[in-house]
Amino acid sequence: MRHPVVMGNWKLNGSKAMVTELLNGLNAELEGVTGVDVAVAPPALYVDLAERVIKEGGSKIILGAQNTDLKNSGAFTGDMSPEMLKDFGATHIIIGHSERREYHNESDEFVAKKFAFIKENGLTPVLCIGESDAQNEAGETLAVCARQLDAVIKTQGVEALNGAIVAYEPIWAIGTGKAATAEQAQDIHAAIRAHIAQSSEEVAKNLVIQYGGSVKDSNAAELFGMPDIDGALVGGAALDAKGFAAIAKAAAKAKA
Ligand code: PEP
Numbered sequence: 001m002r003h004p005v006v007m008g009n010w011k012l013n014g015s016k017a018m019v020t021e022l023l024n025g026l027n028a029e030l031e032g033v034t035g036v037d038v039a040v041a042p043p044a045l046y047v048d049l050a051e052r053v054i055k056e057g058g059s060k061i062i063l064g065a066q067n068t069d070l071k072n073s074g075a076f077t078g079d080m081s082p083e084m085l086k087d088f089g090a091t092h093i094i095i096g097h098s099e100r101r102e103y104h105n106e107s108d109e110f111v112a113k114k115f116a117f118i119k120e121n122g123l124t125p126v127l128c129i130g131e132s133d134a135q136n137e138a139g140e141t142l143a144v145c146a147r148q149l150d151a152v153i154k155t156q157g158v159e160a161l162n163g164a165i166v167a168y169e170p171i172w173a174i175g176t177g178k179a180a181t182a183e184q185a186q187d188i189h190a191a192i193r194a195h196i197a198q199s200s201e202e203v204a205k206n207l208v209i210q211y212g213g214s215v216k217d218s219n220a221a222e223l224f225g226m227p228d229i230d231g232a233l234v235g236g237a238a239l240d241a242k243g244f245a246a247i248a249k250a251a252a253k254a255k256a
Contacts, residue, residue: 007232029241036252068093130168149196
């Protein structure tokens with residue numbers, strides 16, 4: 001039985017006041033909520049503060065991050081390492097987000113290297129995959145997702161996906177308010193799982209596959225009602241404590 005995971009990707013949003021207020025709100029909203037893992041990925045500069053606010057609130061919120069680089073120390077100006085993130089309690093690291101693929105030219109191979117390095121450091125990669133609007137129109141959705149997954153499977157073996165999280169995020173749904181329908185998302189999630197099952201049914205069966213792209217309180221229950229949707233990666237709606245907590249509660253309820 002897969003345990004649902006709802007993760008907030010705060011992107012480039014935050015200040016000391018905002019981080020404190022949002023996490024205090026989440027600590028309160030999520031008190032007593034079970035049956036779902038809730039994670040947040042603040043901007044790297046605020047991971048330290050986030051760790052302290054989560055600890056002070058005594059909550060079970062999992063701390064994550066939005067990126068990492070490929071070395072743990074040395075002459076790599078401006079880089080950030082998994083070891084440093086781990087030092088501040090961050091465990092779930094988002095990689096392959098379409099914004100990094102697009103604005104930082106991150107290739108499938110580069111993302112796969114990050115995946116391996118995160119695992120080597122005992123952390124959990126949250127691997128984002130997904131197609132553009134044009135690729136969707138051209139019927140290439142599954143081919144794109146398979147190619148992005150295969151960059152990991154072919155270099156590290158399918159077992160590398162054990163304990164990792166995959167987030168299916170159609171680019172056309174990110175930040176647009178135009179989420180995939182629950183049926184559309186379910187079809188792709190099932191196809192992604194079937195693709196992985198070609199290498200290992202066991203790995204495919206146990207893998208948490210999140211949906212991401214304009215998830216809100218209002219569409220969460222329907223999405224989580226689908227058998228292959230195991231949670232969500234949430235952008236905009238993760239910046240509001242009540243709304244984000246409602247999404248997490250919807251996952252707990254749907255998967256109970
Ligand atoms: C994201 O950026 O990962 C995302 C899913 O954003 P939004 O929820 O705002 O569409």
